[in-house]
Structures are given as structure tokens and as C-alpha cells.
Amino acid sequence: MNNDLTQFFDLPAGLLRQAEECEQLIRPVFERIDSIAAYNEAKVLAAFGRHKISAAHLTGSNGYGYDDLGRDTLDKVFADVMGTEDALVRHTFVSGTHALTVALFGVLRAGDRMVAVTGAPYDTLEEVIGLRGEGNGSLKDFGVSYDQVDLLPDGTPDYEGIKKAVKGAKLAHIQRSRGYATRPSLTVETIGKIVAAIKEVSPETIVFVDNCYGEFVEYQEPSAVGADLLVGSLIKNAGGGIAETGGYIAGRHDLVELCGYRLTSPGIGREAGCSLNQNRPMYLGLFYAPSVTASAIKTSVFASALFEKLGYNVSPRYDEPRTDLILQLVLGSREKMCAFCTGIQHGSPIDSHVTPVPWAMPGYNDEVIMAAGAFTLGSSIELSADGPMREPYAVWMQGGLTWNTGKIGVLLAAAECLKEGN
Numbered sequence: 001m002n003n004d005l006t007q008f009f010d011l012p013a014g015l016l017r018q019a020e021e022c023e024q025l026i027r028p029v030f031e032r033i034d035s036i037a038a039y040n041e042a043k044v045l046a047a048f049g050r051h052k053i054s055a056a057h058l059t060g061s062n063g064y065g066y067d068d069l070g071r072d073t074l075d076k077v078f079a080d081v082m083g084t085e086d087a088l089v090r091h092t093f094v095s096g097t098h099a100l101t102v103a104l105f106g107v108l109r110a111g112d113r114m115v116a117v118t119g120a121p122y123d124t125l126e127e128v129i130g131l132r133g134e135g136n137g138s139l140k141d142f143g144v145s146y147d148q149v150d151l152l153p154d155g156t157p158d159y160e161g162i163k164k165a166v167k168g169a170k171l172a173h174i175q176r177s178r179g180y181a182t183r184p185s186l187t188v189e190t191i192g193k194i195v196a197a198i199k200e201v202s203p204e205t206i207v208f209v210d211n212c213y214g215e216f217v218e219y220q221e222p223s224a225v226g227a228d229l230l231v232g233s234l235i236k237n238a239g240g241g242i243a244e245t246g247g248y249i250a251g252r253h254d255l256v257e258l259c260g261y262r263l264t265s266p267g268i269g270r271e272a273g274c275s276l277n278q279n280r281p282m283y284l285g286l287f288y289a290p291s292v293t294a295s296a297i298k299t300s301v302f303a304s305a306l307f308e309k310l311g312y313n314v315s316p317r318y319d320e321p322r323t324d325l326i327l328q329l330v331l332g333s334r335e336k337m338c339a340f341c342t343g344i345q346h347g348s349p350i351d352s353h354v355t356p357v358p359w360a361m362p363g364y365n366d367e368v369i370m371a372a373g374a375f376t377l378g379s380s381i382e383l384s385a386d387g388p389m390r391e392p393y394a395v396w397m398q399g400g401l402t403w404n405t406g407k408i409g410v411l412l413a414a415a416e417c418l419k420e421g422n
């Protein structure tokens, strides 16, 4: 009974009734999410078995980390799960941006050209590519040039533009998730069409996918439709809320090998790099990842349905096909953004007693508000929300380690918004 929640949380009865209606509405969507999770959990379990994972793999190494059985086998398990020839999974990737950077510098050389074929890449890549000035060691500083093909006004890929731009390019960059932009996210099926367009005119071009927020949201990963390299973060989907830090690069063996040389040094590559005590959380996190990802998507679908019912503009809508965890909610005012983030914060397991306030974050033009009460700092597979204080006053919400607690966070956010007048 939904009303039981009021034993623990201050939630208006009218809101709980609406929430229950939403839960009825989204039942078929949840069935699909469960089906995808079941498939991906089986995929992970089978990969563990195939590689005979045992207690020995869960212990770590120190120093140079030569012959680290757990680390080397995790690469193989991960490659199996991602459907790639090879993978490089390391806690020494400090973030998704770092893994993306290692992959780009790993395969690009002076005189090469990369083309972003799905519009502007994630913000943090601008410095990496060299779009914000020179002299910081960007790809541009090293003689790698950059082109961009924007999505069409309706958010679909510009296949003709892509075919023109990628001829002779060393690498084509695709971003699966919308990130914190207003463009739609790209399904694996759409990524497959982009890959086909690229390979038709330029088979040698490396197709590189920023897979952040996308892992385990669909039955297949972009490798299944011909992508050559996939890159992501372990404090999002692929770490299952358990990996304490890290990232991965998965794809063609020769390319992953080059990334290893960039991560450590030429000649040493992947053979060194101790795992300390991080093998166990990375294995356990991968094991949980499909089910935790499903919880985060359920939280997102519920929030989408509820806020639409409450009269807000949401994207994606609850019944749109999902390929990532991100939900954009247009709340329309500064006060509502503060209210929303306050509710999310109060529904978090950590720092629930704190009230978030907007602040002038370095590197941003507008004040930003963030709600994040996570076990792992900055983890966005955990329930979190943020947005810049400007028109249209939208927040981006993602995560939720368990559906039942994610739902409470969303309900508290809605209750706070209602207090602001709705």
C-alpha cells in the first residue's frame, strides 16, 4: 500500500494517489525494463562462468601489478559482456572524461582528423579536443583537427552530412546519451544506421562511441551494430553503484592495445598497473550493473510520468524507448528548481538533512544547483539532479540505486514543487 510511505515520509495523500495512477500507467514499460535487465544479467553471469571467476580474481596487487589475474580477467569478462574483442577496465581512469581522453589520444595521431557526427560532444571534451583555446595539451595542440556534423533540427542524424564529412577522417565520434543537452539520446538502432553510413563511404574510419549512461539500458551495446570503440565511466551504469571509481574502453583489440599504451606508457601498456583493492568492487559492480541500471530507469520513467501528470514538460516521455538514464524536466522557475533538488536531496541516503542552494560553479556562466546524496562522490548511477539557473529552468535527473528508494526521492521532489504552488 502506497500510503504506508507516510509512516516514514511527509507526503500528501493527493500526490500519492497520482503516483499510484502513474504506476499503473507505466506497468508495461517496467515489464520491458525487467526483460532487458534479465537478459543483461544472464549475459554477465554467463561471462563470469565462462572465465571461471573465483576468489583469486577478487584479490588485488600492488607495486607494478604484473600478472594481476583479477585485472587481466576482468578485461576479458567485460569484453564478453560488451560484445567486443577486448576491453581495458581500470580504477585508474579518474572519470569518464579521462577514459574518453585516453581513448582519443590512444588512437589519434598528428595530421589525423576526427569528426563528431552527432553534434557537439559532452562539455568536458571541448578542452580535450581543443575547442577552448590552445596550449593545454589538447588534441589540437598535437595536430589533430576537428570537424562537427550537427544533428538535424528534429534531433535525427544528418546522414548525408555525415557521409560527406567522414571521408578520410581517422575517427568518427558518436555520443549515445544526450548528456546535459536538449538533444535526444540515440538508440543503439540509430547508432547502427550512423555506423552503416560511415562505413559505406569510409570503411577505415574508427567509429568511437561515448557510451556514458547507456550501458545495459538496451539488450545490445553499440558494438553489436559495428562501433569500433566504446567508452564509459564506472561511477555510472557499468559500475553498478559499487565500483568506487574508474572507467572502461572496450572494442577492437588493436585499438584497445593502443589505449593501454597511452594509459601507462608505450611498451608497458596494460601489463602494469596494480589493482590495489579495487578488483572486488569492480567485479561486484559489474555483476549488479544491469539490475541497478534497471532501477535507475524505473525511477526515471516514474518521474517522467508523474511530472507530466503534474503539468510539466518532460523529455523523454515515460513511454518513449530508452537508451540512457537521463531525464530532463522543465520546471519553469528558479524556486521550482530549488524545490525539486531539495526533495531529491531529502530522499537520498547520504546528506539527506542538507538543503542544496544554487552557486556560481567555476567554468559555468550561470549559477548551478545540484542534489546529490551519494555513497560515491559524483556518482550519477545514484539518485541525483542538477541544472543551470537560466531559462527554461530545467533540471536533469538520473540514477536511483533501488527503484523503491528512487521513487521516494521523486515523490519528495514532487511534494516540494507542489509547495511552490502547482
Ligand SMILES: *Cc1c(COP(=O)(O)O)cnc(C)c1O
Pocket (backbone or CB within 6 Å): 095, 096, 097, 098, 122, 124, 175, 177, 178, 179, 210, 212, 213, 233
Ligand atoms: C558523464 C558523461 C561523460 C563523462 O563525465 P565524467 O564526469 O568525466 O565521468 C561523458 N559523456 C557523457 C555523455 C556523459 O554523460
